[in-house]
Amino acid sequence: MRDILKFDIEDNEIEIFLQDVNEHLEAMESGLLRLEQDGGEPAESQESLQTAFRAAHTLKAIAAAVGHPRMAELTHTIENTFEALREGWLRPTAALIDELLAAVDTLRVLRDEVVTREPSGIDVPALIHWLQEMLSEAMDVSTAAAGPQLAWNGDLSSVIALSEEQLLRAQAYVEQGWHLWEIHLAAKPGAFAPLARLLQASMALMELGEIIVQNPAQADLLNKEETVPLWVILATDTYAPTVEAQLRDITDIDGFSVQPYTLNVSEAAVLSEVAEPVSLTEPGLPEELTAAPPAPPTITGLGREKTVRIDVERLDALMNLVGELVTGRTRLAQVETMLRNQYGKGTMTTALSELNSDLGRVVDQLQEEVMQARMVPIAQLFSKFPRLIRDVARTAHKEVDFVIEGEATELDRAVIELIGDPLVHLLRNAVDHGLESTQVRTAMGKAARGTVRLSAAHEEGNVVITVQDDGRGIDPAHVRQAAVQRGLLSEDAAAKLDAHEATALIFEPNFSTADHVTEVSGRGVGLDVVRTNVKRLGGAVTVDSTIGQGSTFRLSLPLTLAILQTMLVNVGAEVYAIPLTGIIESLYLADWKVSRVRGKSVIYWRGQALPLLPLQDFFAHEDGAGEGKPAVVVVAWGKQRVGLRVDGLIGKEEIVIKSMSPLVGNVPGISGCTILGDGRVALIVDVPGLIGAALQARRQGEVL
Amino acid sequence: MDRQFVIFTLADESFGVAIALVERIIELRSVARVPFAPDFFHGVVNLDDRVLPVLDLRKRFGFPAQPPTRETRLLVVAVAGVRVGMRVDRVTQVLTVSDADIEPLPPIVATVHSHFITGIAKVARTAPESEGMAQAEERRLIILLNLRKVLSTDEKAALQGWDYTLADVPEWAEDAAPEMLTDLKV
Numbered sequence: 001m002r003d004i005l006k007f008d009i010e011d012n013e014i015e016i017f018l019q020d021v022n023e024h025l026e027a028m029e030s031g032l033l034r035l036e037q038d039g040g041e042p043a044e045s046q047e048s049l050q051t052a053f054r055a056a057h058t059l060k061a062i063a064a065a066v067g068h069p070r071m072a073e074l075t076h077t078i079e080n081t082f083e084a085l086r087e088g089w090l091r092p093t094a095a096l097i098d099e100l101l102a103a104v105d106t107l108r109v110l111r112d113e114v115v116t117r118e119p120s121g122i123d124v125p126a127l128i129h130w131l132q133e134m135l136s137e138a139m140d141v142s143t144a145a146a147g148p149q150l151a152w153n154g155d156l157s158s159v160i161a162l163s164e165e166q167l168l169r170a171q172a173y174v175e176q177g178w179h180l181w182e183i184h185l186a187a188k189p190g191a192f193a194p195l196a197r198l199l200q201a202s203m204a205l206m207e208l209g210e211i212i213v214q215n216p217a218q219a220d221l222l223n224k225e226e227t228v229p230l231w232v233i234l235a236t237d238t239y240a241p242t243v244e245a246q247l248r249d250i251t252d253i254d255g256f257s258v259q260p261y262t263l264n265v266s267e268a269a270v271l272s273e274v275a276e277p278v279s280l281t282e283p284g285l286p287e288e289l290t291a292a293p294p295a296p297p298t299i300t301g302l303g304r305e306k307t308v309r310i311d312v313e314r315l316d317a318l319m320n321l322v323g324e325l326v327t328g329r330t331r332l333a334q335v336e337t338m339l340r341n342q343y344g345k346g347t348m349t350t351a352l353s354e355l356n357s358d359l360g361r362v363v364d365q366l367q368e369e370v371m372q373a374r375m376v377p378i379a380q381l382f383s384k385f386p387r388l389i390r391d392v393a394r395t396a397h398k399e400v401d402f403v404i405e406g407e408a409t410e411l412d413r414a415v416i417e418l419i420g421d422p423l424v425h426l427l428r429n430a431v432d433h434g435l436e437s438t439q440v441r442t443a444m445g446k447a448a449r450g451t452v453r454l455s456a457a458h459e460e461g462n463v464v465i466t467v468q469d470d471g472r473g474i475d476p477a478h479v480r481q482a483a484v485q486r487g488l489l490s491e492d493a494a495a496k497l498d499a500h501e502a503t504a505l506i507f508e509p510n511f512s513t514a515d516h517v518t519e520v521s522g523r524g525v526g527l528d529v530v531r532t533n534v535k536r537l538g539g540a541v542t543v544d545s546t547i548g549q550g551s552t553f554r555l556s557l558p559l560t561l562a563i564l565q566t567m568l569v570n571v572g573a574e575v576y577a578i579p580l581t582g583i584i585e586s587l588y589l590a591d592w593k594v595s596r597v598r599g600k601s602v603i604y605w606r607g608q609a610l611p612l613l614p615l616q617d618f619f620a621h622e623d624g625a626g627e628g629k630p631a632v633v634v635v636a637w638g639k640q641r642v643g644l645r646v647d648g649l650i651g652k653e654e655i656v657i658k659s660m661s662p663l664v665g666n667v668p669g670i671s672g673c674t675i676l677g678d679g680r681v682a683l684i685v686d687v688p689g690l691i692g693a694a695l696q697a698r699r700q701g702e703v704l
Numbered sequence: 705m706d707r708q709f710v711i712f713t714l715a716d717e718s719f720g721v722a723i724a725l726v727e728r729i730i731e732l733r734s735v736a737r738v739p740f741a742p743d744f745f746h747g748v749v750n751l752d753d754r755v756l757p758v759l760d761l762r763k764r765f766g767f768p769a770q771p772p773t774r775e776t777r778l779l780v781v782a783v784a785g786v787r788v789g790m791r792v793d794r795v796t797q798v799l800t801v802s803d804a805d806i807e808p809l810p811p812i813v814a815t816v817h818s819h820f821i822t823g824i825a826k827v828a829r830t831a832p833e834s835e836g837m838a839q840a841e842e843r844r845l846i847i848l849l850n851l852r853k854v855l856s857t858d859e860k861a862a863l864q865g866w867d868y869t870l871a872d873v874p875e876w877a878e879d880a881a882p883e884m885l886t887d888l889k890v
Contacts, residue, residue, distance in 0.1 A: 050829065175846045232829055273833075288748070324753065327753070354844075380884075544881060573775050574736060575736070617737075619739035619740075620739060620740070621737065658754065660748070660757075662736060663786060663788060663855075664741075664748070664757055667738060667739060667740055667741070668739075668740060673736065673748060673755050675750045675753055679734070680731075680734045680736065680750065681734070681735075681736035681748050681749060681750050682736060682746075683736055683738065683739075
């Protein structure tokens with residue numbers, strides 16, 4: 001029988017606990033990675049450390065709150081290490097970062113214990129001990145390096161007890177993660193103006209934080225005549241060595257001691273319940289003195305919460321309902337039109353129209369709001385990747401600069417959830433296969449460090465995510481050869497492909513299995529999975545590559561999954577929905593002259609020959625021409641332009657995407673279906689897929 | 705033991721499926737055809753704002769196609785969690801059949817692949833229902849279908865040129881397809 005761990009947490013709180021913990025773990029991790037990256041830049045490192053430190057501090061409190069002492073202690077030790085790094089006693093070496101990252105991983109395991117209630121068997125005390133050893137060694141070295149210690153030989157006992165108000169202030173600082181130091185200090189006997197030295201010391205300490213209490217008080221120091229030792233309780237976010245260094249700079253100091261000061265917590269806690277929150281700024285100090293110390297963290301205490309956490313499922317349910325509402329509104333508009341056609345304009349129909357447009361406005365706004373609520377910055381996902389890149393790079397013995405751009409780009413959380421895996425594939429590939437080894441790069445005259453760039457941006461109603469490396473690029477010749485060897489294509493067919501088309505073969509299923517690909521092109525681990533996942537989202541992926549200069553993978557994704565802006569068209573007796581994001585222009589065929597080029601229909605449009613793809617033939621619908629005026633919908637994917645020949649344009653419509661039954665598999669050129677306002681089912685055209693399939697058919701001399 | 709079957713006709717032959725598998729019987733409605741689908745895949749329809757795939761059972765069984773009539777119906781069945789509509793010529797009745805009247809394999813099967821069939825029910829002809837059929841027999845035969853086989857497909861011919869994945873339907877767990885499909889083994 002295994003032990004069952006007990007935690008002070010309800011089952012329904014676990015979700016929130018996990019979210020909180022993950023957030024802080026990620027902050028710690030990204031802080032560490034940034035620290036490693038800009039190790040030489042103290043200012044930036046300070047900021048990274050501050051973030052990591054705060055995350056650790058909060059995490060410690062969470063762990064303690066759920067009754068997970070091992071997790072709390074380990075976090076505490078990590079927090080101390082962050083402190084040591086911030087104070088500069090420890091250098092952020094790769095080895096140290098490794099250890100700390102491993103410690104963060106251990107915290108993840110400990111986090112999971114809360115869910116599984118099973119002990120993970122990790123020897124936390126040993127890990128803590130190890131970290132502490134390292135810390136104390138570092139501290140010793142740093143103290144020794146700083147110069148001779150001025151020992152304090154006097155009485156170490158506290159001079160006076162803290163007043164209620166002082167206790168509260170001290171406690172507030174402790175809650176923010178600051179430290180309390182009890183400082184004893186004496187001026188050299190016979191020094192010139194010893195009291196001035198004490199005042200100087202007191203001011204120096206103020207630069208580090210806030211003095212909770214001191215004896216003698218500052219005003220008294222100016223008036224006193226005989227020398228007395230100075231006693232100070234200092235609240236600061238720095239560690240003892242920094243305090244000591246500050247004091248050492250003052251001349252004519254006989255000796256000092258800096259000891260941690262422990263608050264009588266229970267007393268303070270009781271007090272805080274009855275007392276009003278205390279302002280943390282020292283009243284009555286001259287301006288330059290209050291301005292000098294670093295601003296203490298603001299205490300939010302009574303601040304009102306403006307946000308609410310909401311279950312994702314509830315949000316999804318809300319979105320579905322809004323979707324139904326949108327369909328309903330469209331249906332209502334149709335009923336209105338029918339009524340008007342039947343009964344003409346009258347008070348009733350006019351009232352209905354007004355009602356309808358009012359309702360429409362509200363539905364539009366509601367939809368907008370709900371969509372906004374589902375939007376999250378892509379940083380949520382991107383923040384996981386620096387660690388991935390780092391680990392892959394270390395395993396592959398490559399040096400990589402990882403650049404992230406457009407983290408603030410927002411998109412539907414459902415989309416974010418589903419593109420995680422494809423991006424992991426692409427990034428891993430970029431480092432592992434895309435980038436050359438350092439030696440090769442140097443030999444080629446490239447920068448020794450490779451660069452992998454991950455960026456996100458809004459582009460014409462889509463979100464475009466690119467993964468770019470400056471590595472070796474993809475050789476179309478190798479891809480052709482591999483495709484032929486894999487039996488995907490005949491040699492003739494492969495030879496007919498241009499470089500761009502050949503490169504795109506890496507997305508074909510079966511292309512990438514086994515070692516074959518790595519050996520040939522150095523690419524393609526699971527790229528078909530990437531394409532399938534992206535397509536499932538209604539998006540598409542392309543690659544651009546130049547040999548010797550690198551590759552760029554471009555994922556184009558809809559902002560949201562649930563609702564799509566489309567153009568409805570008649571094809572034979574069927575209705576198809578073409579996503580507006582893929583459409584460049586719609587033309588009436590009658591206005592254009594159709595020419596034949598090598599037996600294929602084209603029109604000359606914007607100075608180029610635009611191949612026409614008759615959708616009715618392509619989809620093999622036998623019925624005669626459908627309703628409407630024959631038209632051409634010009635669609636684009638990447639550089640490809642194709643004119644889709646349809647029987648009629650119905651108009652723009654906002655549709656709710658419905659999942660096809662699992663019975664219906666992957667249909668070329670179709671990404672899903674929807675239910676229209678009149679209750680009919682329409683299929684949604686997958687523009688990239690359709691263009692791809694059409695081009696393939698053209699190569700085989702069939703349709704175009 | 706008695707079992708209940710929904711009886712329907714295709715090209716004047718009677719078929720039965722276990723009533724437990726039948727969710728609803730609806731009239732034929734506007735169908736969106738799916739390109740590149742096998743011949744017997746009729747298309748998709750809107751059922752309560754959800755998209756329901758529909759099979760044309762006539763084509764599935766190789767009967768000649770026939771335009772819809774006023775009696776054409778969609779039998780909405782759910783097998784192992786997958787809902788499918790089956791287009792049939794006519795739904796005639798719900799019939800209670802005793803196990804004793806079910807024979808495992810038909811002596812002569814004229815039209816339907818034998819692996820679609822779990823058994824043949826021999827039932828007494830009911831008077832009002834017999835119009836248009838030969839009066840000579842005292843009992844009539846009802847072909848009991850194995851829906852699992854009907855809905856899955858390994859027929860290559862039907863799949864050519866399309867990545868059609870009826871076969872990808874989640875494991876047809878035997879226990880999920882109740883009585884008729886499993887109990888009737890000989």
